């Protein structure tokens with residue numbers, strides 16, 4: 001067996017080798033290489049190019065986003081009764097899992113393998129050691145960017161708690177392997193082994209570790225959250241829940257606050273901590289003016305640009321070109337953002353923000369939630385997508401994804417909701433619902449909320465400037481809308497006044513209210529009447 005080590009200092013290779021993961025007869029192994037060496041391997045293999053400013057541009061082919069239908073969780077005695085089985089968490093039996101594990105291990109033998117030993121969890125009390133074994137050098141760099149890099153000393157005796165076997169170029173055969181397609185994400189939550197194949201979309205790696213944390217932490221009294229988090233000048237912590245595309249990454253990178261993390265956090269009795277050591281920003285149509293911190297990362301050595309188009313001669317990147325994907329991304333170590341909390345930890349949150357991108361243009365841009373409303377909206381997990389990118393398709397589609405992250409939440413949603421309710425009651429955190437979606441009409445008529453106004457509303461809420469301002473109650477959802485807000489025109493605050501046709505607004509709002517009600521039926525037997533009634537309101 002040939003062993004190729006990285007640079008002198010980073011070459012530390014644990015004694016705990018790949019044989020323990022079932023990979024025998026292995027070929028060259030590259031352990032814990034840094035960005036320079038991983039760039040070189042990527043370029044040498046024709047898997048990426050260096051763009052102007054230094055970022056590494058890579059394409060993912062067919063899969064440019066996650067593939068939820070291909071994800072399965074091992075059903076065995078430990079998980080049998082602790083998982084919320086259904087359309088989201090689908091079971092795979094031990095036999096099928098073991099066979100695909102063996103197939104993946106065989107596939108990986110004799111190939112160049114890039115191994116990264118990393119941490120998930122900034123808080124040493126709650127972290128897990130994660131090993132990512134990939135056949136692809138740029139995916140190894142992705143893992144290195146996204147997770148927390150241990151010190152060289154800590155690598156010496158690194159024995160992983162969790163392992164990802166990553167085979168993006170291996171295509172499964174559904175009839176033979178028991179997968180849904182050529183793509184697979186198989187998770188054994190107890191042995192903490194994840195098999196990923198058939199997709200090159202890098203986000204699967206970080207989100208499968210998130211799923212592991214979401215399974216492990218509730219039993220330790222820690223609430224795992226699909227949220228970003230940052231800290232104000234006087235130490236106050238805010239967390240921002242939200243589904244993909246609602247603004248977690250964008251809004252948490254705010255020059256006036258210190259970033260903790262952009263996507264995955266835990267809430268323990270001591271405070272909030274990041275699971276990751278990097279960010280994964282959507283960069284389609286990114287404006288340098290509205291998002292200067294994130295824009296700067298796209299012209300810099302160490303950043304991976306996924307499915308971003310560039311000029312083959314000048315290597316200038318074009319963030320406005322969506323021809324490879326709408327979901328173009330930049331992955332970078334968190335310290336590429338200027339104002340970052342180096343420990344990845346903060347105190348107990350004083351403000352909880354729930355982000356939604358309402359393409360119906362119905363929900364107010366900001367409103368305060370009572371504790372019962374907070375539970376209702378957390379369990380609902382509402383956002384809306386715009387129906388594809390085809391011309392002429394203008395009807396928004398409501399999406400309800402419980403806990404603002406159903407694809408990553410193995411346990412029953414009430415497990416997470418109950419913890420959130422208890423933690424909020426204990427700390428007295430305020431809760432806000434923020435619509436970063438449409439205003440002045442639904443998608444196709446109105447337009448997306450300006451980032452500048454959303455930031456101004458958040459700043460006012462978090463700094464306590466809305467506390468003494470009167471509220472108007474929304475007639476459909478009972479939301480408490482501030483009458484005015486510093487740096488925001490008052491007519492923006494009341495969604496109905498932004499529409500030219502008031503009766504069209506009423507009809508659209510009534511329709512959305514109905515969608516909330518029918519979605520919530522699944523939780524009615526699990527919650528109190530107060531919560532059940534909190535999301536709807538008949539004026």
Ligand SMILES: Nc1ncnc2c1ncn2[C@@H]1O[C@H](COP(=O)(O)OP(=O)(O)O)[C@@H](O)[C@H]1O
Pocket residue numbers: 242243244245246247248249250251262281282283284286287436437448449450451452454
């Ligand atoms: N008012 C707004 N607030 C937040 N993001 C907005 C707003 N208007 C447009 N956007 C765009 O929406 C996207 C939000 O994506 P992102 O922050 O990556 O979401 P998430 O991290 O929750 O998946 C970005 O492309 C951002 O530029």
Ligand SMILES: C=C(OP(=O)(O)O)C(=O)O
Pocket residue numbers: 065066203204207242243244245248249263280
């Ligand atoms: C990386 C992802 O998350 P988000 O869009 O929430 O940043 C994803 O859903 O693949």
Ligand SMILES: [Mn+2]
Pocket residue numbers: 248249262263280281282
């Ligand atoms: Mn994000």
